[in-house]
Amino acid sequence: MPSTPRVRFAPAPSGWLHVGSVRTALFNWLHARANDGVAIFRIEDTDASRATEESMDSMHDAMAWLGLDWDEGVRAGGAYGPYRQSERKELHRAVARRLEEAGVLYRDERTAEELEAWRNERRAADLAPIVKRSTTPGPAGDDRTATLRLQLPEEGTITVTDLVRGDVTWDWSHESDPVLVRSNGDVTYPLANSVDDIAQGVTLVCRGEDLLSVTPRQVFLYDLLTRDGLIDDALAEVGLPAREPDWTRPTEFAHLSMIVGMDRKKLSKRHGSVSIQEFARKGFLPETIVNYLALLGWGPEDGRERLDRDELVAAFGFDRVSRSAAAFDTDKLTAFNGERIRDLDEDELADRLVPYLDGTYPPSNPDTEDDAPDHEGGPVADWEPLVSSPPSAEERATLRGLVPLVQERMQRLDEVQRYAPAFFVDELTLEPASVQKVLGKAGAADVLRAAHRELQALDDWTAEAIEGALRPLADELGIGFGKVAQPVRVAVTGSQVSPPLFESIELMPRQRVLDRIEAAIPVAEDAGAG
RNA sequence: GCUCCCGUCGUCCAGCGGCCUAGGACGCCGCCCUCUCAAGGCGGUAACGAGGGUUCAAAUCCCUUCGGGAGUACCA
Numbered sequence A: 001m002p003s004t005p006r007v008r009f010a011p012a013p014s015g016w017l018h019v020g021s022v023r024t025a026l027f028n029w030l031h032a033r034a035n036d037g038v039a040i041f042r043i044e045d046t047d048a049s050r051a052t053e054e055s056m057d058s059m060h061d062a063m064a065w066l067g068l069d070w071d072e073g074v075r076a077g078g079a080y081g082p083y084r085q086s087e088r089k090e091l092h093r094a095v096a097r098r099l100e101e102a103g104v105l106y107r108d109e110r111t112a113e114e115l116e117a118w119r120n121e122r123r124a125a126d127l128a129p130i131v132k133r134s135t136t137p138g139p140a141g142d143d144r145t146a147t148l149r150l151q152l153p154e155e156g157t158i159t160v161t162d163l164v165r166g167d168v169t170w171d172w173s174h175e176s177d178p179v180l181v182r183s184n185g186d187v188t189y190p191l192a193n194s195v196d197d198i199a200q201g202v203t204l205v206c207r208g209e210d211l212l213s214v215t216p217r218q219v220f221l222y223d224l225l226t227r228d229g230l231i232d233d234a235l236a237e238v239g240l241p242a243r244e245p246d247w248t249r250p251t252e253f254a255h256l257s258m259i260v261g262m263d264r265k266k267l268s269k270r271h272g273s274v275s276i277q278e279f280a281r282k283g284f285l286p287e288t289i290v291n292y293l294a295l296l297g298w299g300p301e302d303g304r305e306r307l308d309r310d311e312l313v314a315a316f317g318f319d320r321v322s323r324s325a326a327a328f329d330t331d332k333l334t335a336f337n338g339e340r341i342r343d344l345d346e347d348e349l350a351d352r353l354v355p356y357l358d359g360t361y362p363p364s365n366p367d368t369e370d371d372a373p374d375h376e377g378g379p380v381a382d383w384e385p386l387v388s389s390p391p392s393a394e395e396r397a398t399l400r401g402l403v404p405l406v407q408e409r410m411q412r413l414d415e416v417q418r419y420a421p422a423f424f425v426d427e428l429t430l431e432p433a434s435v436q437k438v439l440g441k442a443g444a445a446d447v448l449r450a451a452h453r454e455l456q457a458l459d460d461w462t463a464e465a466i467e468g469a470l471r472p473l474a475d476e477l478g479i480g481f482g483k484v485a486q487p488v489r490v491a492v493t494g495s496q497v498s499p500p501l502f503e504s505i506e507l508m509p510r511q512r513v514l515d516r517i518e519a520a521i522p523v524a525e526d527a528g529a530g
Numbered sequence B: 001g002c003u004c005c006c007g008u009c010g011u012c013c014a015g016c017g018g019c020c021u022a023g024g025a026c027g028c029c030g031c032c033c034u035c036u037c038a039a040g041g042c043g044g045u046a047a048c049g050a051g052g053g054u055u056c057a058a059a060u061c062c063c064u065u066c067g068g069g070a071g072u073a074c075c076a
Helices: A021-034 A053-066 A085-101 A113-123 A189-199 A209-227 A230-238 A277-281 A286-294 A310-317 A330-344 A348-357 A395-409 A415-418 A432-439 A445-458 A461-468 A472-477 A481-493 A502-506 A508-527
Strands: A008-009 A038-041 A105-110 A147-150 A157-162 A166-171 A177-181 A204-208 A252-254
Touching: A008 A021, A008 A204, A021 A038, A021 A053, A021 A252, A021 A286, A021 A310, A053 A277, A053 A415, A085 A105, A085 A147, A085 A177, A085 A230, A105 A177, A147 A209, A157 A209, A157 A252, A166 A209, A177 A189, A189 A209, A189 A230, A204 A209, A209 A230, A209 A252, A252 A277, A286 A310, A286 A330, A330 A395, A330 A508, A348 A395, A348 A415, A348 A472, A395 A415, A395 A502, A432 A445, A432 A508, A445 A461, A445 A472, A445 A481, A445 A508, A461 A472, A461 A481, A461 A502, A472 A481, A481 A502, A481 A508
Parallel strands: A008 A038, A204 A252
Antiparallel strands: A105 A147, A147 A177, A157 A166
């Protein structure tokens, strides 16, 4: 028995990590951390035509952003590398050759087209297209290329114990012999994946449910590879590190259910099937993503829902992983995010808001603004950064002052873009709707004149003093304070929705406030007249 | 078609034979608070897919059925 659990996250680098794969990575990582194990990040790029360098980099970047660290992998290194499958071809071929010599592989000379035609025939006759050696045509001619298939048992059953699903049994007669070596000599996923699991000492295979059906042949292969030291001989032959001597093969499996959209269909763009980085642009905290994804298909015994990384590690176990598919609920994610933002230290929050103000993450288009992270939104065309990069001392001070005003009214970091302009730009644009609804009301211009007068005469420029100046205006003008606050708010912030008025005014230079109120008076008169 | 997996509020999770007139969270609705929007507080809405068993007793065990999903590649 191996003393240390070893798990691997092994994505194919052909695209971007989405919530499903991140959740798989997370569960692997949690299991490793919860059991003092080793987390391996392996890249399965056996299909050169689909793998890209860009994709591989973005996957590593995503992990770094999420704070999931890997003990062994392409970036981390480790004793059982290389961790890119494409760099292990020699091993895979050596294994394939030895398997062939052992007589467990056989040639299938049919072309892809011939096989396809055969499958169609079978299906037309309501028969499962199962390839078995006994029904595979013999050699047609020496010069034909062939795939090498693994000969699986013709009958009997195999039972695999899955940590989340319990015992699952398959009948060998229903299992098709998998192609291990393509006709062009390349090895396939079934071989490479199994070989690397063994060579790297993986003890638990945790992956998506879509790979459950592949488990029988994988277990069968594990046995073949380890039985007579075949893998060890191959390892030695190509000069790769030997395995732990006391270790046999992966003994545990955990197949995670799929993540679906709120419509119960396969994850769509609307429901988060985008690169995980897109969540960063949309203003989600990495710790929110980790927390929420951990709760998709799992929950701690005590029912807590807000858990940080350490708490997740302490509570995690496959025994509490759900078997049914989970719907990705952006609303709940967003609510979680809002809570975490509120929990952030104010200085910390200020730092985290900078990328949303300096142009690193420009705003999304309004039509997708209230929806899930989505590529279709794209950046807003004419948006100008509100602070320089890096921010000046003055900008930083303003931002720091703004944080307490906006912290409790944000669910996502990018929402700062809604509140910030009034505090950073010289030329304020008044929202037409607010002008009409608020400044157009009777008496708005009078309120603004009175507010201007009082604020100009003020000695202290503090929220308390500003409140002391503005509140009495309600009685003076014989109206409710709301009728006073709203016109001033629109004049000063450009919108009928803003952070608290007195604190907002305090944060701005007095002259700027007075100028804005003054400029709004004719606007109010016009709007009122119209 | 065949093989396998799954089935509790709209959604996530709890429940593992009696504590369930089914609990928590998000959402939604209402109220309170209030300078707007939030935040916060309080209350409410809403589910065991169906049918048979087993049992004194079933959301919990068994069977059937219906529904959903995955796989069925010289892709991983």
